[in-house]
Amino acid sequence: xxxxxxxxxxxxxxxAAAEKMVTVDSAQKNTLLRRMSRALKKNAEYLIQENRKxxxxxxxxxxxxxxxxxxxxxxxxxxxxxxxLNETAALDDPVGEQIASFKRPNGLLIxxxxxxxxxxxxxxxxxPNVTSDCIGLCIKSGNAVVLKGGxxxxxxxxxxxxxxxxxxxxxxxxxGCIQLMPSTDRESVGFLxxxxxxxxxxxxxxxxxxxxxxxQNSTIPVIKHYKGICHTYVSDKADLSMAASICFNAKxxxxxxxxxxxxxxxxxxxxxxxxxxMIKQFxxxxxxxxxxxxxxxxxxxxxxxxxxxxxxxEYLDLVLSxxxxxxxxxxxxxxxxxxxxHSDAIITRDKREAEVFLQSVDSSSVYVNASTRFTDxxxxxxxxxxxISTDKLHARGPMGLRELTTYKxxxxxxxxxxx
Amino acid sequence: xxxxxxxxxxxxxxxAAAEKMVTVDSAQKNTLLRRMSRALKKNAEYLIQENRKxxxxxxxxxxxxxxxxxxxxxxxxxxxxxxxLNETAALDDPVGEQIASFKRPNGLLIxxxxxxxxxxxxxxxxxPNVTSDCIGLCIKSGNAVVLKGGxxxxxxxxxxxxxxxxxxxxxxxxxGCIQLMPSTDRESVGFLxxxxxxxxxxxxxxxxxxxxxxxQNSTIPVIKHYKGICHTYVSDKADLSMAASICFNAKxxxxxxxxxxxxxxxxxxxxxxxxxxMIKQFxxxxxxxxxxxxxxxxxxxxxxxxxxxxxxxEYLDLVLSxxxxxxxxxxxxxxxxxxxxHSDAIITRDKREAEVFLQSVDSSSVYVNASTRFTDxxxxxxxxxxxISTDKLHARGPMGLRELTTYKxxxxxxxxxxx
Numbered sequence: 001x002x003x004x005x006x007x008x009x010x011x012x013x014x015x016a017a018a019e020k021m022v023t024v025d026s027a028q029k030n031t032l033l034r035r036m037s038r039a040l041k042k043n044a045e046y047l048i049q050e051n052r053k054x055x056x057x058x059x060x061x062x063x064x065x066x067x068x069x070x071x072x073x074x075x076x077x078x079x080x081x082x083x084x085l086n087e088t089a090a091l092d093d094p095v096g097e098q099i100a101s102f103k104r105p106n107g108l109l110i111x112x113x114x115x116x117x118x119x120x121x122x123x124x125x126x127x128p129n130v131t132s133d134c135i136g137l138c139i140k141s142g143n144a145v146v147l148k149g150g151x152x153x154x155x156x157x158x159x160x161x162x163x164x165x166x167x168x169x170x171x172x173x174x175x176g177c178i179q180l181m182p183s184t185d186r187e188s189v190g191f192l193x194x195x196x197x198x199x200x201x202x203x204x205x206x207x208x209x210x211x212x213x214x215x216q217n218s219t220i221p222v223i224k225h226y227k228g229i230c231h232t233y234v235s236d237k238a239d240l241s242m243a244a245s246i247c248f249n250a251k252x253x254x255x256x257x258x259x260x261x262x263x264x265x266x267x268x269x270x271x272x273x274x275x276x277x278m279i280k281q282f283x284x285x286x287x288x289x290x291x292x293x294x295x296x297x298x299x300x301x302x303x304x305x306x307x308x309x310x311x312x313x314e315y316l317d318l319v320l321s322x323x324x325x326x327x328x329x330x331x332x333x334x335x336x337x338x339x340x341x342h343s344d345a346i347i348t349r350d351k352r353e354a355e356v357f358l359q360s361v362d363s364s365s366v367y368v369n370a371s372t373r374f375t376d377x378x379x380x381x382x383x384x385x386x387x388i389s390t391d392k393l394h395a396r397g398p399m400g401l402r403e404l405t406t407y408k409x410x411x412x413x414x415x416x417x418x419x
Numbered sequence: 420x421x422x423x424x425x426x427x428x429x430x431x432x433x434x435a436a437a438e439k440m441v442t443v444d445s446a447q448k449n450t451l452l453r454r455m456s457r458a459l460k461k462n463a464e465y466l467i468q469e470n471r472k473x474x475x476x477x478x479x480x481x482x483x484x485x486x487x488x489x490x491x492x493x494x495x496x497x498x499x500x501x502x503x504l505n506e507t508a509a510l511d512d513p514v515g516e517q518i519a520s521f522k523r524p525n526g527l528l529i530x531x532x533x534x535x536x537x538x539x540x541x542x543x544x545x546x547p548n549v550t551s552d553c554i555g556l557c558i559k560s561g562n563a564v565v566l567k568g569g570x571x572x573x574x575x576x577x578x579x580x581x582x583x584x585x586x587x588x589x590x591x592x593x594x595g596c597i598q599l600m601p602s603t604d605r606e607s608v609g610f611l612x613x614x615x616x617x618x619x620x621x622x623x624x625x626x627x628x629x630x631x632x633x634x635q636n637s638t639i640p641v642i643k644h645y646k647g648i649c650h651t652y653v654s655d656k657a658d659l660s661m662a663a664s665i666c667f668n669a670k671x672x673x674x675x676x677x678x679x680x681x682x683x684x685x686x687x688x689x690x691x692x693x694x695x696x697m698i699k700q701f702x703x704x705x706x707x708x709x710x711x712x713x714x715x716x717x718x719x720x721x722x723x724x725x726x727x728x729x730x731x732x733e734y735l736d737l738v739l740s741x742x743x744x745x746x747x748x749x750x751x752x753x754x755x756x757x758x759x760x761h762s763d764a765i766i767t768r769d770k771r772e773a774e775v776f777l778q779s780v781d782s783s784s785v786y787v788n789a790s791t792r793f794t795d796x797x798x799x800x801x802x803x804x805x806x807i808s809t810d811k812l813h814a815r816g817p818m819g820l821r822e823l824t825t826y827k828x829x830x831x832x833x834x835x836x837x838x
Contacts, residue, residue: 019755022778104800108789117811118781196634200811215615216638221812242834249836336438358829359441362537370527370832379837380828381523392536392619392825393640393813406811409799410777413789415661417668418798 004191010179011119011146011198017176018118018144024173026093029140032171033089036164037082040132043163044078050159051128058152070126071153081132081160084384088136091383094402095142109412114405116142118200122386123148123189123214125206128156135164135178137386141404144174146199148181148189150206186213193218201394205387223395225387227314228258228342230372233331233357235348236269242369243347244278249371250345252285256316258388259343259375263311263321265331268294271324275299279322287318294324311338328353332360339363341390343372364390364397423610429598430538430565430617436595437537437563443592445512448559451590452508455583456501459551462582463497469578470547477571489545490572500551500579503803507555510802513821514561528831533824535561537619541805542567542608542633544625547575554583554597556805560823563593565618567600567608569625605632612637620813624806642814644806646733647677647761649791652750652776654767655688661788662766663697668790669764671704675735677807678762678794682730682740684750687713690743694718698741706737713743730757747772751779758782760809762791783809783816 040047051073058068097114104110120143124130131147138145149157161180169175181192193202196219203223204214215222232250234243250261266274271294279289279299290306291299303322310321311334325331335344345367346357354368365375375398377385382400389395395403459466470492477487516533523529539562543549550566557564568576580599588594600611612621615638622642623633634641651669653662669680685693690713698708698718709725710718722741729740730753744750747765754763764786765776773787784794794817796804801819808814814822 019779019781022781023775102800104798108793110799219635221640221810223812239834245834246836253837356442360438362438362441363827365828365830367830367832370830370835371837373837374527374830374835375828379523380529381521391640393642396825397828406815408782409784409794409816411784411786411789411793413786415658415664416789416793417665418672418790418792 007181007188007192007195010181011192011195013176014119014144014146014179015198017174018116020174021142021144021177022095022116024142026095028172029093029142030089032167032173033085033136033140035171036132036136036167037085037089039163039167040078040082040085040160043159044075047078047156047159047163048073048075051156053155054153063152067126067152071128071156073128073156077129081129084129084133085136088140088384088401091140091401093140094405099407106416107414108416111410111412112407113410114402115408117404117406119144119146119198120404121146121148121192121199121202121220123202123204123206123210125150125210126153128153128160130205131157131160131180132164133384134386135161137384137401137404139173139177141401143404144177144179146179146181146192148192154182189213190217193220196220203387221394223389223399224391225258226342226390227340228260228388228390229262229312229314229338229340230259230342231263231265231331231335231339231344232261232372233265233325233328233335233344233346234267234270234274235328235346235350235353236267237350237353238267238270238347239349240270240274243274244281246345246347246369246371247278248281248285250373251282251287251320252318253371253373255318257373258314259372260316261320261372262313262315263323263334263338265323265325265334266295267331268324268326271295271298275322275324279303282320285318287320289320289322291322292324295322298324314340328356332357336360336362341392342388343367343375345370345372364388426600426607426611426614427617429600430611430614432595433538433563433565433598434617436593437535439593440561440563440596441514441535443561445514447591448512448561449508451586451592452504452555452559454590455551455555455586456504456508458582458586459497459501459504459579462578463494466497466575466578466582467492467494470575472574473572482571486545486571490547490575492547492575496548500548503548503552504555507559507803507820510559510820512559513824518826525835526833527835530829530831531826532829533821534827536823536825538563538565538617539823540565540567540611540618540621540639542621542623542625542629544569544629545572547572547579549624550576550579550599551583552803553805554580556803556820556823558592558596560820562823563596563598565598565600565611567611573601608632609636612639615639622806640813642808642818643810644677645761645809646759647679647807647809648681648731648733648757648759649678649761650682650684650750650754650758650763651680651791652684652744652747652754652763652765653686653689653693654747654765654769654772655686656769656772657686657689657766658768659689659693662693663700665764665766665788665790666697667700667704669792670701670706670739671737672790672792674737676792677733677735678791679735680739680791681732681734682742682753682757684742684744684753685714686750687743687745690714690717694741694743698722701739704737706739709738709740711742714741717743733759747775751776755779755781760811761807762786762794764789764791783807
């Protein structure tokens with residue numbers, strides 16, 4: 001176990017840096033991010049060389065080829081990381097934004113202004129680009145960041161960190177504003193999660209097990225980027241050719257991401273007309289269908305029986321659950337019970353029905369007549385995102401720079417006292 | 420220990436009600452709140468009779484007179500509770516408010532709208548009025564509420580709950596939208612705090628011990644209403660007579676509340692001129708002064724020596740810590756280290772200095788030339804408040820109706836699929 005005193009030292013240094021970060025202006029932050037971007041490209045060879053050590057270890061351990069692919073750095077990926085830093089530099093700085101301003105009858109002028117949160121802890125797994133992406137987003141939003149990456153990426157993460165840290169040391173920003181925890185055991189992570197005196201927010205990015213561990217052990221507020229069990233409900237009032245196009249896109253275009261569709265709900269009135277052709281199209285694209293009893297009555301060929309647990313499953317793969325429902329309400333209830341409050345869509349031409357769906361489905365992003373695949377910081381126009389929150393408090397849905405800030409009230413008086 | 424199945428039953432009922440609450444309109448909610456208000460007044464005799472049981476028990480247990488006073492219900496207090504419900508009815512409904520709306524190049528129309536959070540758990544101590552105040556605020560903001568009051572107020576809380584529940588049963592709102600947990604042991608509270616599947620947010624209102632227990636044991640996000648260690652810094656550039664008036668008000672006007680001043684910081688350049696008269700005025704009002712070494716050199720009479728722990732103390736009483744500092748930076752560092760991020764003020768005529776203070780002090784409400792006593796929902800113009808958050812995420816400072824909501828994105832398309 002990493003020594004507790006070392007963890008304390010790092011989070012204290014981050015806190016001290018965070019107090020200075022509030023006075024750093026946008027120009028300084030942007031200049032730094034652009035220099036960091038260039039530094040990544042300049043040091044590509046070194047980064048790839050360090051990354052090879054992680055890859056070699058992973059191969060020796062017999063890790064899956066999917067994991068090894070996520071780990072791998074190459075010129076194109078380093079270029080993409082550098083690009084992300086430049087894009088972050090180009091985004092509007094949320095810090096200092098005036099959210100509201102009002103004058104009270106006693107003359108007090110109250111302003112609600114956007115400020116950095118302070119120290120943000122990111123706990124993540126395999127992908128090394130998360131290191132530079134998060135450093136960029138946290139610096140731009142005026143926060144200090146404490147990074148704890150996966151053991152399997154430790155050489156890569158450290159190399160990226162050192163390259164970026166060099167640039168901070170030759171800037172006017174406080175040196176402690178980025179901190180890298182050694183990749184290590186859960187016990188040390190558990191200790192980090194109790195440092196609510198120094199760390200203001202924790203974002204775990206990774207599998208369900210990691211997120212569960214973090215939220216059960218943290219005394220620091222956690223913003224969870226949980227699984228996406230996304231639904232599309234095809235109403236009996238849908239344009240069925242639009243429905244087919246959207247459902248196909250939501251499932252097939254990129255099945256391994258959180259905003260892909262996992263369950264398709266179809267109204268019983270149009271199921272006979274809609275399902276045969278739709279399922280055929282899915283099957284031709286290699287999608288395995290797991291259907292309810294009624295689905296299997298309509299399409300007899302190649303539809304597996306959906307088990308109870310399938311409705312709660314995030315496949316992240318070319319697999320789809322299909323269920324026939326008798327009403328809008330049944331669809332809404334199914335989504336609110338089995339969904340993950342991420343992204344859900346209705347396909348309908350009926351405006352009233354659409355409004356009921358939009359109001360009743362308790363998810364961060366609710367669509368009418370569009371693919372759930374659009375839940376994404378870039379697609380929403382926020383630019384680079386730190387993730388997609390499935391929580392309800394503080395930040396919900398795509399989290400960009402603004403979601404990495406909080407607010408405070410500043411109040412101007414001229415001697416007011418309370419009566 | 421209360422049976423776990425009973426707790427599960429109540430939180431499940433609250434969740435089911437919350438799903439219906441999103442479609443209840445403002446008029447229905449307001450009508451209900453006004454009927455609840457009348458019901459409290461009509462049932463005053465019954466409420467006072469039940470309250471007597473709590474008072475008798477408290478007296479038998481030898482509870483402090485301050486606690487017994489907090490417990491007591493009388494006509495005036497019941498009228499105030501009824502008034503609070505009417506005031507809440509009169510406030511603007513935050514639900515449905517459009518926070519932002521934007522169209523993307525692909526034609527998607529994205530709206531960010533305010534929605535209820537869902538199920539809010541309130542864990543509180545002695546004051547019975549919290550029961551009706553919180554029910555009013557949660558209903559108006561479209562949430563279901565699970566209440567867990569103090570054991571010492573159990574007869575009073577139950578009586579208030581039953582009177583208000585009668586009104587819900589004869590309204591169109593879902594019956595389960597208010598739930599009262601039996602007042603009981605911490606074990607049951609611990610179990611309640613793990614029901615993140617059904618409860619969306621927990622607000623503990625009470626002493627430090629309660630808040631610590633809740634935040635260490637909850638898997639549900641917690642908004643803390645922590646102590647207020649508020650500071651006033653009297654700069655060398657202050658109008659000293661304004662400083663004296665504000666400091667006196669911040670300490671003496673109502674010392675037992677969280678936005679009262681606990682520590683006064685004074686610049687060394689004006690300490691000789693400012694402190695003798697100021698401390699004399701405090702002492703005449705019965706304020707005990709605990710000063711640093713330099714304060715005690717300037718005022719020799721009746722100033723106790725401040726111990727290290729005094730800088731971290733919330734006195735909630737006629738006691739004041741006083742410290743002489745040599746710079747704005749020293750004042751800011753002291754506040755960020757020893758304060759509770761609640762409310763802090765600078766008294767100065769120098770605008771640049773004021774801006775540095777406003778930017779650098781990491782508190783929910785930062786004042787220039789006014790008393791910290793103004794941090795309050797009514798004073799800010801928000802109306803009734805559920806408390807004052809000392810957290811940074813989701814809600815900071817006075818929490819009114821808007822802070823009891825979250826948002827979601829609703830997206831209107833006409834067939835868009837992701838490329």
